[in-house]
Amino acid sequence: MTYCLGLYLEEGLVFLSDTRTNAGVDNVSTYCKMHHFHEDQERLIVLLSSGNLAVTQAVLHRVTSSNLRLNEEVEKSPKNLREVADLYQAAELVGDAVREVYQHDGKALEAQGAGFQVSFLLGGQIRGEPMRLFQIYSAGNFIEATIDTPFLQIGEHKYGKPILDRVVKYQTSIQDGIKLSLISMDSTLRSNLSVGMPVDLLIYERDSFQSSMRRRIDETDPYFQNLRGYWSSALQHAYQQAPDPDWQE
Amino acid sequence: MTYCLGLYLEEGLVFLSDTRTNAGVDNVSTYCKMHHFHEDQERLIVLLSSGNLAVTQAVLHRVTSSNLRLNEEVEKSPKNLREVADLYQAAELVGDAVREVYQHDGKALEAQGAGFQVSFLLGGQIRGEPMRLFQIYSAGNFIEATIDTPFLQIGEHKYGKPILDRVVKYQTSIQDGIKLSLISMDSTLRSNLSVGMPVDLLIYERDSFQSSMRRRIDETDPYFQNLRGYWSSALQHAYQQAPDPDWQE
Numbered sequence: 001m002t003y004c005l006g007l008y009l010e011e012g013l014v015f016l017s018d019t020r021t022n023a024g025v026d027n028v029s030t031y032c033k034m035h036h037f038h039e040d041q042e043r044l045i046v047l048l049s050s051g052n053l054a055v056t057q058a059v060l061h062r063v064t065s066s067n068l069r070l071n072e073e074v075e076k077s078p079k080n081l082r083e084v085a086d087l088y089q090a091a092e093l094v095g096d097a098v099r100e101v102y103q104h105d106g107k108a109l110e111a112q113g114a115g116f117q118v119s120f121l122l123g124g125q126i127r128g129e130p131m132r133l134f135q136i137y138s139a140g141n142f143i144e145a146t147i148d149t150p151f152l153q154i155g156e157h158k159y160g161k162p163i164l165d166r167v168v169k170y171q172t173s174i175q176d177g178i179k180l181s182l183i184s185m186d187s188t189l190r191s192n193l194s195v196g197m198p199v200d201l202l203i204y205e206r207d208s209f210q211s212s213m214r215r216r217i218d219e220t221d222p223y224f225q226n227l228r229g230y231w232s233s234a235l236q237h238a239y240q241q242a243p244d245p246d247w248q249e
Numbered sequence: 250m251t252y253c254l255g256l257y258l259e260e261g262l263v264f265l266s267d268t269r270t271n272a273g274v275d276n277v278s279t280y281c282k283m284h285h286f287h288e289d290q291e292r293l294i295v296l297l298s299s300g301n302l303a304v305t306q307a308v309l310h311r312v313t314s315s316n317l318r319l320n321e322e323v324e325k326s327p328k329n330l331r332e333v334a335d336l337y338q339a340a341e342l343v344g345d346a347v348r349e350v351y352q353h354d355g356k357a358l359e360a361q362g363a364g365f366q367v368s369f370l371l372g373g374q375i376r377g378e379p380m381r382l383f384q385i386y387s388a389g390n391f392i393e394a395t396i397d398t399p400f401l402q403i404g405e406h407k408y409g410k411p412i413l414d415r416v417v418k419y420q421t422s423i424q425d426g427i428k429l430s431l432i433s434m435d436s437t438l439r440s441n442l443s444v445g446m447p448v449d450l451l452i453y454e455r456d457s458f459q460s461s462m463r464r465r466i467d468e469t470d471p472y473f474q475n476l477r478g479y480w481s482s483a484l485q486h487a488y489q490q491a492p493d494p495d496w497q498e
Contacts, residue, residue, distance in 0.1 A: 158440070165440050166484055167485060223495055236415070238484070238487055241483070242480065242483070243479055
């Protein structure tokens with residue numbers, strides 16, 4: 001499994017992804033699920049992936065390669081994430097690539113009893129266009145984060161959702177967004193073995209057209225260790241201080 | 250969906266279940282998913298159910314009825330939860346009933362594209378026997394809570410699991426167990442519409458052979474309102490006090 005998270009905030013975007021890939025419990029690997037494409041001061045596009053690794057890598061190849069592919073109209077434009085004019089076109093491009101891979105591989109996967117399950121988070125900004133964040137489904141269709149729903153998750157999303165549901169707002173600062181994303185990831189790491197360290201973090205500040213931080217965080221990272229310890233003891237403390245039941249039987 | 254929870258604690262057992270049943274989003278009803286069987290000072294057995302309502306009701310009928318059923322060996326013993334000698338026999342009885350219902354209804358359900366998905370939590374104590382807590386699967390097999398893993402969940406369990414993973418221990422008091430169960434339920438209620446109020450709470454103190462509390466808690470319950478408000482603000486406060494990232498870029 002996977003857990004990837006994107007926050008769509010007034011100040012910018014926060015992206016966080018784990019790195020665990022497994023085919024059964026005895027074939028566990030580390031793969032970066034966060035990919036970014038940038039032209040300095042012109043565009044930054046971040047793509048987070050979840051699902052069958054062969055499929056997500058095939059999609060990634062299609063949206064980044066400038067080589068022509070078999071069975072493809074030569075006229076197709078834009079061909080890759082460096083050519084799209086805005087984030088909506090980028091989401092369409094990824095959605096189309098998902099459909100192409102499904103056409104190419106879907107039947108063979110189903111014949112082996114393997115489902116065609118992938119999803120992506122895609123966010124960023126191109127100069128002259130608004131900053132946007134999308135979630136793209138296996139069917140190639142997609143939804144967008146809004147001011148009302150300022151975060152999107154893919155993969156094993158349930159364990160880490162309650163803290164986001166309660167706290168994340170569009171007005172949340174990037175600084176708080178980093179903390180909340182790491183807390184959400186920590187809850188998922190603790191409850192599901194198929195989501196694993198290290199995690200990749202990328203911060204994009206609105207209208208900057210470049211990432212302001214990219215960091216791989218592993219088990220030994222002093223800040224993450226500190227935050228995990230803090231959060232565990234804060235929860236312990238919070239429930240110990242919670243009001244006792246006062247029902248009269 | 251459903252969310253039911255059982256805590257297996259040194260002091261006793263805590264059971265909590267929601268009441269929402271739905272067939273599609275426009276056919277939502279309230280059903281109690283908590284059933285208990287007791288003989289005063291002799292036995293208390295609690296059964297929580299999740300899954301297809303027709304199947305769980307059929308299982309419930311089989312483990313409580315003393316009427317003979319078609320295709321059943323008359324010699325079968327024990328016939329119901331009032332006749333079992335210990336909790337292990339009770340779990341076997343429920344598992345057998347699940348298999349009988351599958352034999353009776355499974356094919357017809359599958360023909361309609363409806364899966365045979367049910368699960369149960371079963372806990373309690375019979376005089377002279379230890380207090381135990383089991384989880385019974387759709388296949389009729391079951392697992393038992395232990396000192397190392399002192400809680401079991403069925404239904405929509407992921408949202409409410411992180412707080413339990415972090416805090417619940419065998420030594421946790423019943424009083425704290427009630428708070429933690431309600432906090433876990435609250436996280437689930439907020440994140441998943443298919444789990445709904447009111448909720449049913451039952452407390453069993455070890456070696457008492459009767460419930461020490463049974464309570465239906467609805468939206469207007471002052472204690473639950475108080476706890477929900479407290480927990481939301483405690484989490485807000487906790488994350489605001491969390492250490493800020495101090496990485497040097």
